[in-house]
Amino acid sequence: MRFKNALQKYRALPCATGVMSAAFAFPAFATSSGGETTTTSMTSLLKNFTDVAAWMWAEIGKLLTFILGQPILLLAMSLFFVGGIVAFFIRVFHSV
Numbered sequence: 001m002r003f004k005n006a007l008q009k010y011r012a013l014p015c016a017t018g019v020m021s022a023a024f025a026f027p028a029f030a031t032s033s034g035g036e037t038t039t040t041s042m043t044s045l046l047k048n049f050t051d052v053a054a055w056m057w058a059e060i061g062k063l064l065t066f067i068l069g070q071p072i073l074l075l076a077m078s079l080f081f082v083g084g085i086v087a088f089f090i091r092v093f094h095s096v
Contacts, residue, residue: 067073
């Protein structure tokens with residue numbers, strides 16, 4: 001009865017999001033058109049992950065170098081972190 005009411009009220013299936021998110025994941029497990037499956041070794045996966053991680057750390061380093069070189073951005077970050085620390089101590093000491 002609930003299903004029928006939801007279908008009449010919203011003109012859609014209430015579980016469509018969950019069904020479609022599961023259905024759209026299936027092509028990721030499909031084989032190629034020639035019938036052969038593509039296999040990837042753990043070594044190549046780790047190499048790709050290492051390359052991406054190294055690139056990410058290099059870009060984060062460039063961003064932090066830029067932010068630490070700009071006084072106004074450094075001030076904004078400082079206020080954010082100081083606010084977080086103050087909020088943490090307020091919660092800790094308020095619970096005592």
